[in-house]
Amino acid sequence: MTFVKHFERNTSGRDFAVGDIHGCFKLLRTDLDNMGFDPSRDRLFSVGDLVDRGPDSELALEWIDEPWFHAVRGNHEDMAIRYPSGNMDAANYAANGGAWNVGNPRHLQLAFSCAFDALPVAIEVETEGGLIGILHADCPFPTWRDFTVSLDDANMSNKMRKAVFEAALWSRERIQDEDVSGVPDLRALIVGHTPLKSPAVLGNVHYIDTGAVFRGGYFTFINLATLETVPAMQKKLEWEAA
Template identity: 50%
Template structure:
């Protein structure tokens, strides 16, 4: 199982992060076009939840094969994996948008699940201003270096708990915890939909509901930590 993936500085173009996609790749392409995204030199990092709920989840394989697209594994990818392993109740996955996956035959499910299992749980990107970390829901440690070490080398029971928190936790944003996570310039997460990006300490919550009828995709420039579309200077949970 992949745990961490690390990417060097992109000296040729820009690096962007995007929130949860949930099977809305056409909308994502429109957001990339608005940002002037150039696949020849730019890279797109995703905080996961590529599939479920939207009509284009089946297209995820095509995106995973793009050399400039680098996602972490979200809880929805994890549910697909566990469903394929018969370790998750299918009714639960159906309730969470997995109908497209359940409609696949057994071999197809195994193929998708294998691709999802190959995704890292966290990504580190070198930028001109320092290291940026990406994880789906939250960094469950006070220090990014402790998170990395425990997820990679901790006891298996501890790793399972850390993975669950990294993919499912909403405690930071619900409690409005504004402490900084040392070890990285910024941590970028999704999982919890917000009306506009929210920054708590150095943790950037960027799932602005591009998969929802009244939402939109936010792209975060990892070099500058500025958003497209631009976000008001005051970023606070009460504005979300």
């Protein structure tokens, strides 16, 4: 399998990315309807964390099967992948929102694990303005090309691959450091993982997880053609962790 999935430019409709879903698929459907999202022409890209904490996590498999919906794996998918093989402690998993899956029969746990393990770590989308990368947490290399080449390098050691995956799915280093250096060979990098009260931009890295699953949170969408958010961003660089 490839850990990087490439999409050509959408010439017939719109492309959006959405922040962490966390089992709020019914709310997401309502928001898409309100935006006039047309699944026959438009595409929706997810920054990962499809499941845990919210009420509709079991719908994740249905959404993954939709031809217009494309997700990278997040750290919560990582936990669901590891849990059936005994590489994730049940109590820790449940404490992080995975109780719905801990309670699933084993065949369903395996179905979610298999489906999430088939998701790419990174997505790249061609737009008129240039290439856009989509990840859950962060790009741990100086350039996007260095990162994507490393992901699919068959000669990479298991130890190194684990470190690269962990950074891509779990790291908050860039946002904690308020690092504005960006990723130079991308038009923009779109990520989630860190819930914020409003979306943030550091360099060309856009943080769009506005905590839809939490009280007071909401879904942020970003139009990949214009890099405008829905709802519109009020304060571009003023961000604060929720």
